[in-house]
Amino acid sequence: MTGRPYRGRGRPPLFDDGARERFLGLVASGLTMRDAAVACPVAQRVVTYTKFHHADFAAALAAAREKGKRIRDDAQPHGESRYNHGGCRCGICTKAATAARAGRRAVPADDPSAVIDMPQLGGSLPVLVLAVAS
Ligand SMILES: [Zn+2]
Numbered sequence: 001m002t003g004r005p006y007r008g009r010g011r012p013p014l015f016d017d018g019a020r021e022r023f024l025g026l027v028a029s030g031l032t033m034r035d036a037a038v039a040c041p042v043a044q045r046v047v048t049y050t051k052f053h054h055a056d057f058a059a060a061l062a063a064a065r066e067k068g069k070r071i072r073d074d075a076q077p078h079g080e081s082r083y084n085h086g087g088c089r090c091g092i093c094t095k096a097a098t099a100a101r102a103g104r105r106a107v108p109a110d111d112p113s114a115v116i117d118m119p120q121l122g123g124s125l126p127v128l129v130l131a132v133a134s
Contacts, residue, residue, distance in 0.1 A: 015046045020057060023047065028064040030071035 015023075019042060026036035037044045051058045076082050080100045083093035 015042050015050055020050070020060075024060055024064045027061065028067045030068045030075070032068075033065070 019040060023036055023040045023042060026039055027033060031039065033047065034044060037047055047061075051061055073086055076086060078088065078090060078092040078096070080093070080096045082088045083097035086093075
């Protein structure tokens with residue numbers, strides 16, 4: 001854990017330098033931290049512990065996460081979701097978001113005929129009928 005070679009006493013290190021490099025490579029390739037921990041394999045709590053106790057690993061992890069997030073974002077297909085969540089304003093995304101927005105606005109809001117008629121309750125409970133209909 002300290003960068004020194006393992007001396008052979010006590011419990012062997014769970015997350016040695018090689019495992020850290022492998023984990024950081026997986027994160028930088030676009031895997032989430034959870035998936036990278038499963039693939040490494042290492043428990044997530046070990047990664048969290050190492051992050052909080054080793055500043056150099058924390059800095060490398062932050063850089064790897066940023067790189068991996070960029071890769072995941074670039075892999076997302078162009079469409080309304082990328083327009084809304086990724087901030088992409090290309091022609092495809094803008095057109096898809098505009099069409100989806102227009103489609104949602106075309107739906108009539110709260111058609112009164114959709115209110116469920118409940119004759120067993122009579123007409124004396126409008127608040128309950130509104131709660132059921134909404
Ligand atoms: Zn786009």
